[in-house]
Amino acid sequence: MRIEALRLFNVRRFADSGVAIEDIGDGVNVLCAANEFGKSTSFEALHALFFQPYSGTPGEVQKLRPYSGGSPIVEADISTGAGRFRITKQYYAGRSARVVDLGSGRLVAQADEAESFIAALVRGGAAGPAGLLWVRQGITGLEKRGGAQEENEKQVRASLLESVQGEVEAVTGGRRMAEIVAATRSALAELVTATGRPKTGGRYAAALDARDQLVSAEAKLREDVQALRDALERRAAATKRLAELEKPDDRQERRKAVETAEARLAAAKAQSEMLKAAEAELTLARERRQIADRALKGFRDALAKDQELREKLRQAEEKRGAATGRRRDAASAIDTARAAADAAEAEAQASRALLDRLEKALRAREASERLVALNARLAEAEAARQSLEQAEAELARARIPAKAVDDLQTLETEIVRLRAIEEAARPTVSIAYEAARTGDVMMDGAALADGEERGYARQARLVAPGIGVITLRSNRPGAGDGRLKEAETARRALLESMGVPDLKAARARQSRAQELDGVAREARSRLSVLAPDGLQTLREEVAAVGAIDPDALEFKADPVEVRDACAAADERWKSARLALREVEPLQARANDDFVVAEKTLASLGGERAQIDAALGPEDERGERERELREALDALDTTVGKAEQLVDKLRAAALDLDSVEAALRRARSVEDAANRMMGELREEIAGLNAEIRARSDEAVEETWRETSETLGAATVRADAFAREVAVLQRLVGALEAARSNARDLYLKPVISELKPLLGLLFDDVSISFDDKTLLPDKILRNGQEEEVERLSGGMREQLSVLTRLAFARLLARDGRPAPVILDDALVYSDDDRIERMFDALHRLSRDQQIIVFSCRQRAFAKLGGNVLAARDWRP
Amino acid sequence: MFSFIHSSDLHLGKRxxxxxxxxxxRLREARRAVIGRLAAHARLSGAGVVLLAGDTFDTETPAPEIRRQVFAEMRDHAPIRWVILPGNHDSLQATQLWSSLATEAPPNVTLAVEPRPLELADNVVLLPAPCRVRRPGRDQTEWMDGAATPDGAIRIGLAHGPIQSFSEEATATDVIAPDRARRAGLSYLALGxxxxxxxxxPRTRYSGAPEPDRFKHDRPGEALLVRLTGAAAPAEATSFETASFAWRTLALHLIDGGQPAAALDALLPEPRLRRHTIARVVATGRCRLSGRAAxxxxxxxxxxxxxxLELDESALATDCDVGDLDLIDxxxxxxxxxxxxxxxxADERLSAVERDLARAALGRLFSMSQTTAP
Incomplete structure (x- = not known):
């Protein structure tokens, strides 16, 4: 479709006036005028002509009306493949829509038909997008426009995604679609999960739960009701059966059957007893016959045995006689031998006694000689011992320690030495007498000879006759006095200890002791020779020899002779004993034979006595045998009779087992009936309880109620299921349509858009994702940028380009549509606008583009077909 | 003249x-209150006997308080005589129930537990056919044919079970002979x-439940007042309302372009009755997406x-035109x-379930798109 002319009258500012824009051609057409001119009015009038039905007065139509009122008229000439047409619409009073064929001047359609004609033009069929592609200043879609909304949308269109996809969807009507899909999905999401399962906590799930719970509750109750009905039926059946069983006739009949069977059993038992008695009798007769038979046979055997025994007895007596003779002979031989042996024994005893006596005498003699010797030695030993004791006693007294004598010797020497020293130091006095002296001076009682030098110790008293007493005092301490005194004291002690007066005596005692020691030693050695084991032992030896029998000493004989005689006697005794031993066995054998013969005889005698007892007196034996035979014959007859009786009874006997079985059966019938009655009564009691309990629970009412509730719940759940299905179906249909629209338009549009982008932006490249068809990258000067950061101008340009791409798509599809731009490039700079113009021109070769703009200077460069408006009145 | 109240299927204790x-x-209490209403009407019309033709109790094991309270109330309405017949819900198989009832019953309550003539008044004999088990499998009323009564006595039959296909629980194996009244010379056969x-x-009637318990019959609960002037005279039966709750199935037929809300409003009972109304609106016909939402x-x-109040719109087809879709986008x-x-x-290759899901999803999309700014 192409627009050739646009005329409007009584629209907005053109109250009761009009303008016409004629000669709109192919390619780029530009209506460039100042704002006051009413360029936007033209744009909106054109839009209304194509999209607002003549009959309605929605907001957009109202906006067309001037303030003064009146009926807006819009008219456009168009050309399509089918020809050239004039479309005219009048709104409000005298509303109309007309399509006139410009070629023929014929009215093609009017009113609704005209609307259909227009719709076919812009839609390109029911499924196609709008045939006209509109871009308004600053707005990138064909939305409802309120003043505030217009401002908002400038910001709302924030992303490139929307500026491309949104454009396409705007022309494919997809914005409401998104809302409806979202609403449907949220309605669906309240009921089911993403995978289509009932959503937990949702109304659908709750309805399903309620239904499921009711299903199980209903099943449970149905079971209960069924159980109750079963119980009722069982009770009815049981009651009926019990009544049958309790019927008196039947009971009587069962009783009678038992009694009959019992009587039969008693009869059978009596018969059986009789048979048993007869059988016992028969057994007894048979046993008696057997005994009689055995008795006869025994008697005959005994007779034979008797004969045999007689012969044996005779032989045994002969044997016994021979044995007795032999025993007698042997006894006499033994007596002879024993007498000889006794004599030899006596002789041997006598010679041995003689020999003993002789030996005893010899021993006594020897002992007496030894005793004499021992006594002599004992006397000598005792003498030796006495001298030893004497010597030792003396020695004990005389003995002095050798060292003590030596010490004494030393002390003596020391004392002499000290005296000498003392003597030498002592003051001396000597008097030289005058011749005429009266007497000698007495010194300490002793006369002091003339010239005699006498010493003194401390003081000396000189009695000088006639003169007086002269006392001499030395007045000095005796120097060696102490040591001398000590030595003397020691010597005195030593001498006292030894018990001698002086050294000489000590030495004499020492030699005496040595002498005594020698005596003692000699006595000791002598004693040890005489009595090496001690004197006591020697005394015991003497005592051991003891007293000696004087008689024994008297006997005298020749020992050799005696001994020979004794040996010969022993020899003789021995041979006599041997002779006796040879004879003795003879007697033993003879005894043995005798014993055997006696024993045989005794046993035979016993047997004989037994047989005799059995047989009885010999003269009665024939008679006895005949009696026995007769008794046997009689018993044979008895047995025969008893056998006959038994056979007869047996043949007539009743089968006790089957009679008993019959009784058992009759009784079991009766018992079973009785038991059954008891069981039935119990069952009825149990059922009564069950039924009463369930009846009071009104289980059936509850069941019916629950099953009705279940029905309602099922309906509700089904309704939800249907709701889900409907919503799912709707979502499916919407999604399918949307995806179709995308496939149909979005993809081709983007492929058309790409070369246009290249045309406009040599420094920017935009790449689109194949699957989502969303722009995913913007490369500006080799730098990647976020798609959200596109400038307003760029977005605007993209919007225009999208329309152009869409228009190209439609043109290729054989449905060319004009692109109408109303101040669409307000944000673009001049350089970009020129590029845009290039793009428009390039496209305009097969595309009508109508540009409305107030930017006269900038759009002067656009070139193309410049449109002019002139006044118009229809 | 002999007059009595004929009712049945009280289902006391139903939860x-x-x-x-x-x-x-409230529903349970309403069932119990029926006894009072029956008694009041009996007093009003001079009827001395109330025949309850089975299923007086909902289960074979009603809670003890139900038995006791019912009997207490019945006793309170003496001298009115109550005759209770075992039905299939409270059959004689529930021996426990009936032995309890026998010990607890007040003097003015008769338990019709034996198929034996029972004198209701002078020259009026009741022939009850109690249900021995839940599913008897044979006609319990057969004995009435040969039941001996004094000459000229009014014979009234009392039974519980289906005739032909009128079985409340769709078991048609134990059918009462439809002409039992004629065969057994009954003046009236009271059925439950x-x-x-x-x-x-004219001589054989079901009284219906006095207090409905389901949508099935779509009629207010009723009972019958029966007047008999003689053994051969025709029975004169008049019904009277007994229910406190109305169970209503409201058929709402919509045609394309209609105003569903207005149509519904016209259908609903006046507001003061709604508190005691249990209603199910069954929508049929066709309707647009917007109408459906409305x-x-x-x-x-x-x-x-x-x-x-519930809405059953499973039979309501949805129309959808471009305008509706335009409102979406x-x-x-x-x-x-x-x-x-x-x-x-609308794809016939898909299963009904899938088509239904798609339709519902579209409806949802529509209502969501209306609350989402365009």
Whole structure:
């Protein structure tokens, strides 16, 4: 479709006036005028002509009306493949829509038909997008426009995604679609999960739960009701059966059957007893016959045995006689031998006694000689011992320690030495007498000879006759006095200890002791020779020899002779004993034979006595045998009779087992009936309880109620299921349509858009994702940028380009549509606008583009077909 | 002259589990209240006997309080005599029920549990045919033919079960002979089981349930007052209303272009009756998408007036023209989706279920598109 002319009258500012824009051609057409001119009015009038039905007065139509009122008229000439047409619409009073064929001047359609004609033009069929592609200043879609909304949308269109996809969807009507899909999905999401399962906590799930719970509750109750009905039926059946069983006739009949069977059993038992008695009798007769038979046979055997025994007895007596003779002979031989042996024994005893006596005498003699010797030695030993004791006693007294004598010797020497020293130091006095002296001076009682030098110790008293007493005092301490005194004291002690007066005596005692020691030693050695084991032992030896029998000493004989005689006697005794031993066995054998013969005889005698007892007196034996035979014959007859009786009874006997079985059966019938009655009564009691309990629970009412509730719940759940299905179906249909629209338009549009982008932006490249068809990258000067950061101008340009791409798509599809731009490039700079113009021109070769703009200077460069408006009145 | 009330199928104790809220309780109470209404009418018309022809109780095991309260009320209406016949719902098989009833029954209540003549009044004999089991499988009234009664006595039969195909529960194996009244020389045969009132012949009638319990019969609950002037005279039966709840099936036939809401309004009972009305609107015919939406909205609007109101629109066909689709969208993917659903809803190759789904989805799309700004 192409627009050739646009005329409007009584629209907005053109109250009761009009303008016409004629000669709109192919390619780029530009209506460039100042704002006051009413360029936007033209744009909106054109839009209304194509999209607002003549009959309605929605907001957009109202906006067309001037303030003064009146009926807006819009008219456009168009050309399509089918020809050239004039479309005219009048709104409000005298509303109309007309399509006139410009070629023929014929009215093609009017009113609704005209609307259909227009719709076919812009839609390109029911499924196609709008045939006209509109871009308004600053707005990138064909939305409802309120003043505030217009401002908002400038910001709302924030992303490139929307500026491309949104454009396409705007022309494919997809914005409401998104809302409806979202609403449907949220309605669906309240009921089911993403995978289509009932959503937990949702109304659908709750309805399903309620239904499921009711299903199980209903099943449970149905079971209960069924159980109750079963119980009722069982009770009815049981009651009926019990009544049958309790019927008196039947009971009587069962009783009678038992009694009959019992009587039969008693009869059978009596018969059986009789048979048993007869059988016992028969057994007894048979046993008696057997005994009689055995008795006869025994008697005959005994007779034979008797004969045999007689012969044996005779032989045994002969044997016994021979044995007795032999025993007698042997006894006499033994007596002879024993007498000889006794004599030899006596002789041997006598010679041995003689020999003993002789030996005893010899021993006594020897002992007496030894005793004499021992006594002599004992006397000598005792003498030796006495001298030893004497010597030792003396020695004990005389003995002095050798060292003590030596010490004494030393002390003596020391004392002499000290005296000498003392003597030498002592003051001396000597008097030289005058011749005429009266007497000698007495010194300490002793006369002091003339010239005699006498010493003194401390003081000396000189009695000088006639003169007086002269006392001499030395007045000095005796120097060696102490040591001398000590030595003397020691010597005195030593001498006292030894018990001698002086050294000489000590030495004499020492030699005496040595002498005594020698005596003692000699006595000791002598004693040890005489009595090496001690004197006591020697005394015991003497005592051991003891007293000696004087008689024994008297006997005298020749020992050799005696001994020979004794040996010969022993020899003789021995041979006599041997002779006796040879004879003795003879007697033993003879005894043995005798014993055997006696024993045989005794046993035979016993047997004989037994047989005799059995047989009885010999003269009665024939008679006895005949009696026995007769008794046997009689018993044979008895047995025969008893056998006959038994056979007869047996043949007539009743089968006790089957009679008993019959009784058992009759009784079991009766018992079973009785038991059954008891069981039935119990069952009825149990059922009564069950039924009463369930009846009071009104289980059936509850069941019916629950099953009705279940029905309602099922309906509700089904309704939800249907709701889900409907919503799912709707979502499916919407999604399918949307995806179709995308496939149909979005993809081709983007492929058309790409070369246009290249045309406009040599420094920017935009790449689109194949699957989502969303722009995913913007490369500006080799730098990647976020798609959200596109400038307003760029977005605007993209919007225009999208329309152009869409228009190209439609043109290729054989449905060319004009692109109408109303101040669409307000944000673009001049350089970009020129590029845009290039793009428009390039496209305009097969595309009508109508540009409305107030930017006269900038759009002067656009070139193309410049449109002019002139006044118009229809 | 002898007059009595003939009723049946009280179904006392029925719980109405399909409903929710307090409605089940109200319905149960309404059933019990029937006894009072029957008694009141009996007193009014001078009838001394009320014959209940079976299914007095809904189940074989009614809750003890139901039995007790019913008997208490019946006792209270003495000297009116009540005759209760076992039906199929409360057959004699429920031995527990009937033994309990026997011990609890007040003196003015007679349990007709034996097929034996029962004297109702001087020279008036009742021949009851109690249901021995739930499904007897044979005609229980046969014995009436040979039942001996005094000469000239009025013979009244009382039975429960289907005649021909008038079986409330569609079991036709145990059918009562339709001409039993003639064969057995009955002046009147009072029948129960069929919940709607029905005259089989001038002497044989179903009284119908006094308080309906389902939509099936679509008539108000009734009972019969029967007057007999003599054994040979014709029975004079007049019905009287007993129900407190109305069960209504409202047929709403729509034709294309009609106004569904207005048509519905014309059909509904006057508002003061709605509280005691259980209604089902069965929509048939054809209707446009918008009309359908309007109908649903109208039903939703008046629903609270009623005890219960439901809409069955399964038989309502939807018409859809370009104008309706234009209201969804003139073009684009939405329109495509609508077109696809419309085509599917008319595609004979698809199953009915799938077509129905597509139609419903289209309806939904329509209503959603109307609430979504264009």
């Amino acid at each position: 109405f589990g399909a409903f929710s809220g307090d409605l089940p309780g 089981d069929w919940h709607g009132p029905l005259e089989v012949d 109908l649903s909205a109208a039903i939703e609007h008046v629903g609270p007036d009623f005890a219960y 003139r073009a684009g993917a939405l329109r495509e989706a609508a077109d696809a659903l419309l085509a599917e809803s």
